[in-house]
Amino acid sequence: MTSTNSPVTRQTWQRAAVRDLMEGAREFRTAQQVHDQLRGIGAKVGLATVYRALQAMAEAGEVDVLRTPDGEAAYRRCSAGHHHHLVCRRCGFSIEIKPTDLEAWAATVAQQHGFTQVGHELEIFGLCQDCSRLADDA
Numbered sequence: 233m234t235s236t237n238s239p240v241t242r243q244t245w246q247r248a249a250v251r252d253l254m255e256g257a258r259e260f261r262t263a264q265q266v267h268d269q270l271r272g273i274g275a276k277v278g279l280a281t282v283y284r285a286l287q288a289m290a291e292a293g294e295v296d297v298l299r300t301p302d303g304e305a306a307y308r309r310c311s312a313g314h315h316h317h318l319v320c321r322r323c324g325f326s327i328e329i330k331p332t333d334l335e336a337w338a339a340t341v342a343q344q345h346g347f348t349q350v351g352h353e354l355e356i357f358g359l360c361q362d363c364s365r366l367a368d369d370a
Contacts, residue, residue: 246277250285251294259324260298260306260317298326298355316353320360322367329356 249270254261261269267282286307289295296310301321308326316334319326334354342350359367 244281246275246281247285247288249275249277250282251289254286254289254295254307254309257308260296260300260308260319260326261324262300262304262306266307298353301357317355319355319357320363321357322359322363325360325362 250266253266253269263279263283263286266286267277267279270277270282286295286305290297290307294310295307296317297305297307298317298319300306300319306324315328315330317326318329334352338350338352342348
């Protein structure tokens with residue numbers, strides 16, 4: 233008899249294709265971008281399947297998730313440890329930044345307001361150097 237208390241993610245070739253594509257990703261990608269790339273290499277995979285695969289990977293801690301300025305989720309293979317991101321809002325280029333004073337600040341603010349068991353996420357959006365140059369040239 234199988235327990236219904238533990239979620240089991242069925243491994244399919246579609247999920248493997250998403251995982252393989254994300255393995256080499258340096259920038260954050262939306263589910264639509266992942267879907268488009270998979271279709272571009274001939275993989276017949278549905279957008280809903282891509283969303284489910286990315287969500288399962290996020291829940292398993294395999295990918296970082298951030299919300300783009302327009303509210304859409306974007307995913308990238310995560311590195312170990314707690315970190316934050318600088319993200320270019322034009323091209324999607326991102327850089328991981330290590331936590332510093334932010335950790336102490338978040339703990340202090342939470343304590344001041346009586347919050348416990350807190351966590352946080354921080355993404356800083358702007359224009360990378362290349363996109364800034366393009367914007368200056370326009």
